[in-house]
Every structure is written in C-alpha cells, then in structure tokens.
Amino acid sequence: MKTSSLLRKTLPAAALVALLAAAPLAQVAAQDAGAMQKPTSNQTVPDKAADGWITTKVKSELATTKGIKSGDLSVNTTDGVVTITGTAATSGEKAKIEAIAKKVKGVKSVDAGGVTVSDNAK
Known part of the structure; x- marks a missing residue:
C-alpha cells in the first residue's frame, strides 16, 4: 500500500x-x-569570402582617403557588386566615393544610389 x-x-x-x-x-x-x-544564397564559400574581402578593402580605402567621412557610409558586396549607402557632404565627395570603390580589385560594379548628399555642405 x-x-x-x-x-x-x-x-x-x-x-x-x-x-x-x-x-x-x-x-x-x-x-x-x-x-x-x-x-x-547561391554564393559559394569562396564567393562569400571574396565579397567580404572586397567590402573590407573598399571600407579601408574610403577610411584612408582625405575628404571622405567614411563613418557616414555603409558598404555591402554581393557577387562583386558593391552597394554603398549613407551620406556624403557634397556631390563631388559622392563621385569620389564611387571612383574609389571602382578601383578595388574584384569589384564588378558600384551602386552608390543609396548615398545621399547632405544639405549641410561644410
């Protein structure tokens, strides 16, 4: 029990x-x-690694270039296409950002359409 x-x-x-x-x-x-x-994603590991390298290289080039406020920018790479978003002080700075990114080895194209030019040009 x-x-x-x-x-x-x-x-x-x-x-x-x-x-x-x-x-x-x-x-x-x-x-x-x-x-x-x-x-x-259809990307293979080597493709993702290459895209990561391109993103790092573009960020590094932008950070070391005088006249560019790289802290106001975001960089992403997919299949060699670099997409940059953020804010540039002038349209000249925006053109410079795009030109720098295009010079990086492995970049197929650059889309800087997401970079806006601020009204507060200093």
Whole structure:
C-alpha cells in the first residue's frame, strides 16, 4: 500500500518535470524548422569570402582617403557588386566615393544610389 501511495504522489511530479524539460526542446525544434525555410544564397564559400574581402578593402580605402567621412557610409558586396549607402557632404565627395570603390580589385560594379548628399555642405 505504501508503494501505491508513493507512486500516486510522485507520478504527477514526474510528469510535470518531463513537461518542463521538453519545453526548451520544442523551441529549438521550432527554430530549426524556421531556419530551414529561409532562402539560401547561391554564393559559394569562396564567393562569400571574396565579397567580404572586397567590402573590407573598399571600407579601408574610403577610411584612408582625405575628404571622405567614411563613418557616414555603409558598404555591402554581393557577387562583386558593391552597394554603398549613407551620406556624403557634397556631390563631388559622392563621385569620389564611387571612383574609389571602382578601383578595388574584384569589384564588378558600384551602386552608390543609396548615398545621399547632405544639405549641410561644410
């Protein structure tokens, strides 16, 4: 009788522990399912590495060029196409930004359409 009474008391507690332990596993499974549905890139690892190198090189060139406020710019590269967004002080600075990016080895084209010229030219 003691065994049956002990079993009745511990069974609900054990079930509760099992449910609480399974909750994080359900979240992980849901995250994995969501990750599988994301579109995948057609880029290979070497392509992504090359794009990363191009982005770094363009950022470096912009940062070391006098007259360009590189902190106001964002650079992204996909398949050799460099996209620059941000703010330039003048239209001349914007043209210079685009010219510098075009000179970097591996750049196929530059899209500087996202660079706006500020009204506060100093």
